[in-house]
Amino acid sequence: MFKEMVNVGSVTYAMEGRDLLRSKGFKAYIRRTPYHGDRKGCGYSLEVDGDLSAAEAVLRQNGIKLRGRSQVSRQ
Amino acid sequence: MIYLDNGATSWPKPLQVRRAFCTALEKYGANPGRSGHALSRKTAEAVYRVRKKAADFFGGRPEQVMFPLNCTQALNFALKGSLRPGDHVITSCLEHNAVMRPLEALKARGVAYSCADLDVKQPGTIIASMGRLLRRNTRMVVVTAGSNVCGIRLPLREIGVFCKKHRLLFCVDAAQGAGVIPIHAQELGIDFLCVAPHKGLYAPMGTGLLLARAPLRPIIEGGTGLNSMELVQPADFPERLESGTINTPGVIALGSGIDFVREMGLGKIYAHEMKMIQSLYDYLCQCPNVVMYTPRPDESFCLPLMCFNIGSLHSEETAEYLDQEGFALRAGLHCAPAAHRKLETLEQGTVRVCPSVFTKEEEMFALAEKIENFAKKHPITH
Numbered sequence: 001m002f003k004e005m006v007n008v009g010s011v012t013y014a015m016e017g018r019d020l021l022r023s024k025g026f027k028a029y030i031r032r033t034p035y036h037g038d039r040k041g042c043g044y045s046l047e048v049d050g051d052l053s054a055a056e057a058v059l060r061q062n063g064i065k066l067r068g069r070s071q072v073s074r075q
Numbered sequence: 076m077i078y079l080d081n082g083a084t085s086w087p088k089p090l091q092v093r094r095a096f097c098t099a100l101e102k103y104g105a106n107p108g109r110s111g112h113a114l115s116r117k118t119a120e121a122v123y124r125v126r127k128k129a130a131d132f133f134g135g136r137p138e139q140v141m142f143p144l145n146c147t148q149a150l151n152f153a154l155k156g157s158l159r160p161g162d163h164v165i166t167s168c169l170e171h172n173a174v175m176r177p178l179e180a181l182k183a184r185g186v187a188y189s190c191a192d193l194d195v196k197q198p199g200t201i202i203a204s205m206g207r208l209l210r211r212n213t214r215m216v217v218v219t220a221g222s223n224v225c226g227i228r229l230p231l232r233e234i235g236v237f238c239k240k241h242r243l244l245f246c247v248d249a250a251q252g253a254g255v256i257p258i259h260a261q262e263l264g265i266d267f268l269c270v271a272p273h274k275g276l277y278a279p280m281g282t283g284l285l286l287a288r289a290p291l292r293p294i295i296e297g298g299t300g301l302n303s304m305e306l307v308q309p310a311d312f313p314e315r316l317e318s319g320t321i322n323t324p325g326v327i328a329l330g331s332g333i334d335f336v337r338e339m340g341l342g343k344i345y346a347h348e349m350k351m352i353q354s355l356y357d358y359l360c361q362c363p364n365v366v367m368y369t370p371r372p373d374e375s376f377c378l379p380l381m382c383f384n385i386g387s388l389h390s391e392e393t394a395e396y397l398d399q400e401g402f403a404l405r406a407g408l409h410c411a412p413a414a415h416r417k418l419e420t421l422e423q424g425t426v427r428v429c430p431s432v433f434t435k436e437e438e439m440f441a442l443a444e445k446i447e448n449f450a451k452k453h454p455i456t457h
Contacts, residue, residue, distance in 0.1 A: 009301055009302070009309070009311065009314075010108065010299075010300075010311065010314045011107065011119045012123060012126065012138050013138060015119070015120065015123040015137075016136075016137055016138065042301055042303040063136075065311060
């Protein structure tokens with residue numbers, strides 16, 4: 001089974017985003033962005049338990065830049 | 076040894092800072108922002124907490140806080156990362172070489188600068204002077220929060236208003252003022268705030284801080300742990316300006332230094348250090364052959380540091396004598412010939428006294444007595 005995460009780039013934005021989401025009631029965790037051969041490589045993502053689109057909206061509204069989504073396998 | 080050279084770096088460091096540094100070496104040993112394993116994440120969290128503390132303390136957002144190795148690097152990032160050929164910069168007549176040398180180097184790239192004069196007794200006069208220097212292509216004002224030579228404070232709030240009115244970038248060298256006077260980048264309209272944490276924030280040497288609220292081009296490119304496939308530097312702070320490994324134990328200890336200053340309270344720190352300087356100044360005023368270069372220091376125009384000379388002796392000779400008597404002071408030009416040009420002390424230099432929160436009044440009296448006795452043997456000969 002695959003789960004989607006939102007890519008945020010730097011570890012600083014990941015921590016800021018995580019703290020923001022947690023303050024809004026989301027369960028959010030920082031993960032390394034899986035490298036799938038895309039152009040950029042290396043960075044951090046936020047795995048969210050719950051509505052990822054709603055979490056993305058919160059992040060955008062608070063100035064956290066989003067860099068797409070990644071998938072990670074979960075049991 | 077009585078240490079009064081806190082303008083160069085503060086010493087001693089508070090116990091909590093020393094402990095934080097040692098803890099960082101023991102428990103936060105991975106490289107933050109590079110790997111996904113638990114120790115790297117734990118170290119990254121520790122660094123992030125310091126970014127948050129610094130952002131809160133100085134008025135910004137965590138991602139706007141960068142950790143170069145010192146304030147000079149921060150100033151180089153701010154000046155060389157924002158100015159373009161054809162730009163004009165206004166600075167003051169009291170600046171440290173950390174401002175003057177990059178500006179001088181930028182002349183080769185077509186950036187011009189002018190130095191605004193001021194009345195040492197009324198630093199607010201710099202505003203009118205800046206107005207007279209304004210050109211159509213003026214893009215930035217860069218000034219010190221306070222002179223590292225004589226302690227004269229510049230009116231940052233009024234300069235911020237001036238910059239806003241004329242749509243200028245505002246860069247502040249807060250090497251001497253941070254941790255002693257309140258400096259809030261957002262409230263004062265500061266775009267680039269450059270700090271020497273190893274001074275007023277009691278952090279280890281090898282730490283700098285840049286709070287950047289406007290875009291900057293990088294002047295150092297390299298590995299950032301982000302977007303490795305791209306050969307261009309990341310677009311966003313802080314990684315844009317943090318290539319290579321930061322001084323992680325220093326940064327973690329810096330967080331503890333911020334805690335220390337907050338717990339003490341800026342008002343209390345300033346009042347204590349100013350009392351030390353005023354005690355010394357008042358004593359030395361009575362001493363023949365002791366020359367001082369400012370009015371009696373007070374909070375309306377001064378940071379808690381002062382400079383003096385004895386007779387016609389070169390300042391290094393005075394400092395050497397005082398070193399032999401157990402007092403650590405800096406003499407000479409203090410990497411700030413501009414300020415000495417203003418004070419007319421380029422040949423003699425001056426001896427600088429800079430207390431810290433740990434300085435005791437009896438230490439200042441002991442220094443004053445030594446200066447008085449030495450001065451009796453060395454009259455002014457010109």
